[in-house]
Amino acid sequence: MTNPRLPIPVAVLGATGAVGQTFVRLLAGHPWFELAEVAASERSAGRAYADVTKWIEGDMPTAIAGMTVKACDPSVVSAPIVFSALDSHVAGEVEAAFAAAGRLVLSNAKNYRMAPDVPLVIPEVNADHLALLDLQRAGRGWAGGIVTNANCAATMAAVALAPLHAAFGARRVFVATMQAVSGAGYPGVPSLDILGNVIPYIGDEEPKLEREMQKMLGVVGTGGVTDAPFAVSAHANRVAVENGHTVCLSVEFEREPSLDDAARALREWTGAPVVRGLPTAPDVPLHFFTSDDRPQPRRDVMRGRGMTVSVGRLRRDPLFHLKFVAMGHNTIRGAAGGSILNAELLVATGRTGVA
Amino acid sequence: MTNPRLPIPVAVLGATGAVGQTFVRLLAGHPWFELAEVAASERSAGRAYADVTKWIEGDMPTAIAGMTVKACDPSVVSAPIVFSALDSHVAGEVEAAFAAAGRLVLSNAKNYRMAPDVPLVIPEVNADHLALLDLQRAGRGWAGGIVTNANCAATMAAVALAPLHAAFGARRVFVATMQAVSGAGYPGVPSLDILGNVIPYIGDEEPKLEREMQKMLGVVGTGGVTDAPFAVSAHANRVAVENGHTVCLSVEFEREPSLDDAARALREWTGAPVVRGLPTAPDVPLHFFTSDDRPQPRRDVMRGRGMTVSVGRLRRDPLFHLKFVAMGHNTIRGAAGGSILNAELLVATGRTGVA
């Protein structure tokens, strides 16, 4: 990819928060994108990024520290591609404004995920869903558009389920999650709540887990996406882990697979070919373990620089057909890294209007 | 209960390990039982208890520190009631020897749990299963007998399921556990394995979870126990919690209950009346939470001095009928405390032959 117009200037909306910082960190040194602008709430706007940001992991990239924070307004942010780490209570309006102003918005917020004309994309799983952008532009009259990525735990489950659903047709899916504290942002979960503890509840998490996978694994057509015809039941739990959501799954299929066939499907899956070689794409999108006690968040979360989903413990289920465990990095694969990969996919498929 | 023959001398087999220590701790000051003997492996026998035991919680009761450890042999241990914290690779033979020698063995080991003539008892749930002792004595020619308690995680699930199964008939049960490190004994789980981590595997745990509940919730008759006719699928995970196993359940019933009816069944359940008032019985065997985010191990594990099982997050399940969470103290309710309560039940029901 030797594009004379690279690098493309990009902006991060909500750049001072935890997910926003992950965008800033992952975009430092990106071969295609240059982080040209950071934007945040009114009370941060006009001040230096380093002065309004409590940086929480590693060192703040020096090029960003002195950058003046802008307001989240398309009239002051000029980048053609914007990554949104906005809270859902403001994301709806702001993202629409950027899309209307001709920008491509890569969003982590939940607001538009389930909109019929908005792609909810994990590139390796459903790159073809980007076709919804045409529907979106036609229907909303936007020059730009919004592409969303899924809830972080739903992402891990969807990657693990993708090859099995493709081969055997998922019908019923039971998921129980053990989610890292970084999923709650910063300051997020108080230490008094989680040290030596499990919190068997994460607000608004189970509904996302119970509906987003069907859209991602659905079939896109001219009229939109037809959801995959399976039902999901989710138990969401918070555990004392820094990074990495672990998901236990039990799945019933249309056609019961043998353990060998299921293992092969998982092992051989490499995702949509168009994704391969993109800067943020991992060599292996799904790593399949045969050892008893993996994946584990602390040991496996950085596989593929945080972009690989690890799957293991494949075994028979006494009620459904198969049981297994999926785990991946919630703020990289499940948030900022996933958004950046979505943007790369847009560039690579010529959908940016800029590359 | 003013019995002139009280206190009854009791012994702990495997007294130096983690579960053995919990027995020693809980028996200190017991109103009916006097810990008269401690027994352990050959290499500890003949030495002072304090010299062969790395005590792991609180202070060692002073009365026990100087006690000479005996061998696990009914010819040198004379107590009529023995609590077994033995490892399963020795429990089979040793417990049988004690039972043959006329002792009542209250066992935490898995060896006899599934034997058709051995009661697997949570007193509040299936006190009537003690009737199996007659079958056991008749069939094996033992003067004493063995009463077992269940796997620690299965215990929490069974208590939560008991009132719902009684009212609505469980048909299919999903359980996903998050289990405390104390369940693995001492030294048990290396800190490098669990700090900031989840281990999605506990050796031999899922099979126990998938079969012990059906026996406990089964119906006892003259010929033995007829298992409860439901199937279980289990996911067992280890988390960075000291004490307290948390279990997520999804259950399908014969008769779908309303949420209100299910809540009432949980809230009003008080267990077998014969258990009430026993020294180790909690005032409330099942505490039902209506708040969003409970039970939690660190905050709720000591409810009822570790003998209460806490249940909460009752809600509809998109696949089955109900979802909920159960949590309890794995080394108290799920092990030593449960065994002691079993012994108290034997005494209270005149089944000891000694009281």
Added chain:
Amino acid sequence: MTNPRLPIPVAVLGATGAVGQTFVRLLAGHPWFELAEVAASERSAGRAYADVTKWIEGDMPTAIAGMTVKACDPSVVSAPIVFSALDSHVAGEVEAAFAAAGRLVLSNAKNYRMAPDVPLVIPEVNADHLALLDLQRAGRGWAGGIVTNANCAATMAAVALAPLHAAFGARRVFVATMQAVSGAGYPGVPSLDILGNVIPYIGDEEPKLEREMQKMLGVVGTGGVTDAPFAVSAHANRVAVENGHTVCLSVEFEREPSLDDAARALREWTGAPVVRGLPTAPDVPLHFFTSDDRPQPRRDVMRGRGMTVSVGRLRRDPLFHLKFVAMGHNTIRGAAGGSILNAELLVATGRTGVA
């Protein structure tokens, strides 16, 4: 103590926060004090305690849940004894108002600790410092008065140092602390900051550690307290512990003690006799360990219902004379429990004007 005027009604100021909740918890069922009023900031006043309080440990005492929160104003709070868990930015003014209005204020805030006419008291260590109240009333014209307790980490260090200072005269004291997250209140330390981590900094903690001990171990006379003539250097660290501050000390004395003499001083110290038997006083104010690896916060923090300070690892110091470790419960002995014991001491010594 059979006082016909007992129980005495008491109030907690700042009752909704972490320390305030500890007061509420410890006062439930107190034999002398009846928690009659709870007060907090303006935005909580007028509402039910349960509605404005996120309760963080165990269950909220039912008697308190429905109590209407009052404003922190002596004209609406009528209890003669008030426990202050106020933040330091409001404690100064509010506590003075209560003292002026004739109330006895037992304060956890730092505002008045170092005032020459305000007692800074650990009852077992310097009960006689209460004599400062006369000076305080005379000088300030207050009908009531303020009695403070020390910084939580300074409390553990001062109790450990008290018997040694009395016997050998401390000259230089080096302290390095490892402090529990509960010391920062709730929500307090974000979990992302402390899981798998150490934070070698606690704002404004080292200055307190470097000056409060000298006052507490000082000599009270008619003109006030003459500070103990030793200097302190402190390193304060936050660690992933729920409750219990651990303090490493190296001390140089006027008269170098032998290890045996120092051990005897620690072992035999029982504190001021007037404290013995007070409801909140532990049987043993200082527990001395001879084993290698104690005290430890998780194992020893609840000793004496959280009121005992545990000391161990006494050994020679290559630079100074002795090294040792002290540990105690920061929100009980180091905060609310210490304040309640101070109040009991006032009652027992007839200094309340109310009992």
Added chain:
Amino acid sequence: MTNPRLPIPVAVLGATGAVGQTFVRLLAGHPWFELAEVAASERSAGRAYADVTKWIEGDMPTAIAGMTVKACDPSVVSAPIVFSALDSHVAGEVEAAFAAAGRLVLSNAKNYRMAPDVPLVIPEVNADHLALLDLQRAGRGWAGGIVTNANCAATMAAVALAPLHAAFGARRVFVATMQAVSGAGYPGVPSLDILGNVIPYIGDEEPKLEREMQKMLGVVGTGGVTDAPFAVSAHANRVAVENGHTVCLSVEFEREPSLDDAARALREWTGAPVVRGLPTAPDVPLHFFTSDDRPQPRRDVMRGRGMTVSVGRLRRDPLFHLKFVAMGHNTIRGAAGGSILNAELLVATGRTGVA
């Protein structure tokens, strides 16, 4: 460095344990060294490395998995450079045998650290101490030799102290450590001992901290090393951190420095020039923080790929002159990485006799 004889074959002794695994991990892809042999105890010898090793971090390098483990015997291990991760109870004899057999032994064991003719080296601090090898060979008649690296916590303290000692002359040094569980190897610290806890004791750690720094910061002459003339008092603690030892220091100097002068000395120190550019040498051996709350193990431990020691919180000490905090990766800088850097220094300075 384009040496035609590179890569040099190397071996790891004690390759199956935690430190041994770190050697294996760090040597994978090393530009100068090729891991040609792994050796361990008799019971592992003759078996495949993957079959006798419970790998604890990341993935086992595939090239090593199938390698046959050898005995720790110079007659079967042929590499000219051997890295020793042996336990101290066997290291003494085995390392001497290899040195006698003409091999260069880079040892993590404590056995020879304090021997007057054995270099105890942190390359940036005392590269010139390698001159002791001549004395060692002459005195012991060894064709090879032993070079040791220090206790992991002493290493962090020594790096932080080096520039200050060089400039101002350390006289008295207090250190209080908070050490990661990985320092105890695997399985090492049981999780029941450290979750939510601090253990204020690490066997045999304080003596090493109290004597190794003086040798490393000493002056080498023809007759050996003259220890630096300062005294050290150490408090060693274990905390719930995976990797990274944090050390609080208070130091008195011959010449009291201003804070500015001390900060400049720390900031400008780059260590022995001969080390710069070695494959394992970090760009910055000592990173100096000016922010309040750094260094922190989780956030800073991987600085310089685990080879940089982070120093911060420089401030006045009320008893001595300066207080500060040092932190570094205990199994990389403080163990395997330090040994490998020592080996690189030997090669770069022509002391191997092999390159």
